[in-house]
Amino acid sequence: MAVGNVTSFGRSGLSDWLLQRVSAVVMTVYLVFIVGYILFSGELNYADWKALHENFLVRLLSLFAILSLAAHAWIGLWAVLTDYVTVRLLGPSATAIRIFLQLGMIAVTLSYVVWAIAILWGAGING
Amino acid sequence: MNDKRPVNLDIATISLPITAYASILHRVSGVVLFFAVGILLWILDASLASQESFDSIKETLSSPIVKLIIWGILAALGYHLLAGVRHMIMDFGIGETLEGGALGARIVILAAFVLVGLAGVWLWL
Numbered sequence: 001m002a003v004g005n006v007t008s009f010g011r012s013g014l015s016d017w018l019l020q021r022v023s024a025v026v027m028t029v030y031l032v033f034i035v036g037y038i039l040f041s042g043e044l045n046y047a048d049w050k051a052l053h054e055n056f057l058v059r060l061l062s063l064f065a066i067l068s069l070a071a072h073a074w075i076g077l078w079a080v081l082t083d084y085v086t087v088r089l090l091g092p093s094a095t096a097i098r099i100f101l102q103l104g105m106i107a108v109t110l111s112y113v114v115w116a117i118a119i120l121w122g123a124g125i126n127g
Numbered sequence: 128m129n130d131k132r133p134v135n136l137d138i139a140t141i142s143l144p145i146t147a148y149a150s151i152l153h154r155v156s157g158v159v160l161f162f163a164v165g166i167l168l169w170i171l172d173a174s175l176a177s178q179e180s181f182d183s184i185k186e187t188l189s190s191p192i193v194k195l196i197i198w199g200i201l202a203a204l205g206y207h208l209l210a211g212v213r214h215m216i217m218d219f220g221i222g223e224t225l226e227g228g229a230l231g232a233r234i235v236i237l238a239a240f241v242l243v244g245l246a247g248v249w250l251w252l
Binding site: 076077 | 154157158161164165168171172174175178181182185204208211215218249
């Protein structure tokens with residue numbers, strides 16, 4: 001396995017390729033649902049909005065969406081960083097900089113997942 | 128390996144075709160969205176925490192500067208989504224030729240302009 005693959009999401013180009021598409025479809029379903037709700041439910045009020053997010057199926061869809069987002073961002077940013085933060089473009093320190101940025105990206109991604117789960121499944125809206 | 132081999136992939140010296148702009152915009156919008164997720168989660172958090180914070184985030188979202196930021200996020204999202212759909216259409220072997228690729232890129236960029244316009248109408252009207 002090439003050194004460049006160590007930080008990729010699925011450790012193989014083919015699995016990353018497929019995951020990128022599956023995650024995109026899941027996020028699109030979530031987006032159409034949420035935007036559709038906001039557009040067609042009229043004036044948004046707190047009670048309805050809260051009830052929507054307490055619905056088990058909506059929580060499940062939201063969970064799938066944030067997990068998809070994490071995989072999608074990881075794969076996408078891996079592609080961007082390994083294309084541009086390279087020794088050829090930035091010189092010998094590029095590898096260290098890229099690993100640092102990739103670890104930062106992974107940390108932010110995982111924080112998003114934990115935060116989203118806390119918002120949707122946490123104590124805040126269990127009421 | 129000979130390190131003196133010429134590399135002629137200096138983007139600044141190459142006249143880029145429309146497909147290249149479509150691809151770069153897909154990447155730029157993806158990176159923008161990565162950071163935008165933080166803003167969106169913050170809004171979702173505030174909107175669900177309590178009636179008071181729901182009212183306060185609604186107030187915040189009605190300010191012109193915040194609306195402009197949301198418009199930017201929706202623009203990145205709209206373009207990224209359309210460019211992704213184009214990718215998946217190409218996965219099925221449609222629009223893979225040189226002409227097909229250029230046409231697809233043109234359609235995506237035009238459709239994104241329409242979508243961004245509609246998002247603006249939604250936010251301000």
